Amino acid sequence: MIEKFSELAKDLDPAVFWEYRAVLIPGLLYNFYVFFLTVGVAVGLGLFVAILRLSHHGVLRAVGGLYAEVCRNTPEYIALIWIYYVPPLLIGLAIGRNISFSPLLAAVIALGLSSSGYFTETFRAGILAVPKGHVEAARALGMSRLATMQRIVLPQAIRHMLPEAMNQFVSLFKGTTLVSLIAIPDLMYEVSLVTMDTDRALPLYTGAALIYFVLILAMTTLVRKVTDRMRKSPRMTG
C-alpha cells in the first residue's frame, strides 16, 4: 500500500508541468484569447436578440424566442463540429468554390452562438426590470427610442443583469476548453500532445484540472464578492 503511494507520489511529480511551460502557458493564454473573442460575439448577439424579443412585432418576438431556444438546447460540442464543417460547405456550394473556416473562427462562432442564447434571457430580464415609468418619462421628454434605450434603459439594465452575466462569463470560460477538439492549441490540446510525447498522463491531466479549478474558483469567488457588494449598495434599490 505504502509502496504504491510512494510510486504514485513519484509519478505525480509536478516538474513535468514546469518542464513544458513553453507550450502549456501559451495554451492557457489561447483559452483567454478565445474567451474574449467569444464574449464579444455572445454579448452583442445576446443584446440584439433580447431587443428583438421585446419588440412590438409578434413575428420578431417569435423569431427571437426560437433563436434563444435553439441556441440553448443544442449541445456545444455538436454546435462546434457543425459550424466547423457544414456552413463552409454550404457557402462553398452556393458560390461554387471550396472554402473552409479556420478552427478559431468556427470556435468563436459556435461558442458565441451557444452562449448568446443565455445572454438573450439575461438581457431581457435586465431590460424588463427597468420600471416602465422611466421609459415613458424619457419618451415624453422627446427622446428617441434609440436614445431611451442607450441612456435610460441599458445603464440600469446592465446593473441589474451583471451578477447573472458574470456567472455566464464563467461558464463560457469553461466552454472554451472544448476548442481543443477542433485542434485549437489551447491548454487541453497541449496537454494531450505532451501526454502523447511523454506518456505521463497522471501529472499532466491532474495539473490541468487543478489549473482550471484554481482559475475558475478565483473567478467565481470574485463574482460572488462583487455581487454581494452590489446587492448592499443603495444604488441597486432603484
Add this chain to the structure above:
Amino acid sequence: MDLFWQSALWRHREAFWDGLVVTMQVTVIGYIGAILLGFALCMMSMYVRPLRWPSRFFIEFFRATPIYVQLLWVNYVWPKVIGWPNGFFEAGCTALAVQSAGYLAETFRAGIEGISRGQIEAAQAQGMSGPLIMRRIVLPQVVHTMAPSFMNQLLVVIKSSTLVSVIAVPDLMYQALRLTSIWFEPIEILSCTALIYLVIVSALSWAFKVYTDRIRAKYGLTRG
C-alpha cells in the same frame, strides 16, 4: 417522401439508433450517479463534522472544473490512482456523475436549509432519528422546490454526454463523427445529429416547463 428514404438519417438509421441508445444509457447512469453522489456529498458536508471540509472541497472542485477536463482526468488519471474506472463507458458515466454531483449537492443544501429549524426541532422532540427526519420531514418538502434545478441538471447531463465520444464511447455523437469520416456527408449527417439532440433537449425542456408551472400553481410557489 422519397427524399426521406434516401436521406442519410434513414440509410444510417442503425448506427444512429445504436448511438442514441448509448447516449441514453450514459445519461441515465450518469444522472442517477450524480443524484446519489450529490446527496451523499451534501449530507457529509452538512452533518458529518470530520468530512465537512473534504466534501466541500470535492463539491467546489467538481463544480469549478470544465466537464471536458474532468472527463479526461477521470479517464486517464483515476485508473492509475484508484484502479477504476477500467473502461471508457464507465469513465464517461463517472465523469458526468461527478460533474453534476457538485451542482446537485448545492441544490440539496439550499433546499434543506430552506426548511425551518422549528420543524426539525419538533421532530427531534418527538424522538425521531436523523435519517428518519430527513426521510419523513425534510425531503418530502424540498422535492418540489428542488425539482426545477434537478430537471435543468438532466438537460446539462444530456448536453455534456456528447463529450463522451471523445474517449471512444460509441454514443450518438461518436456515430455521427464516424459516419462523417466514412461517407463524408457532413451536411446531412451532422445536421441530422444536431437536430436529434435539439429535439430531445427541447422536448424535455418544454415538458419540464409545463410541469414546473403546474407545481408552482399548485403549491403557490413564486420562485423555483
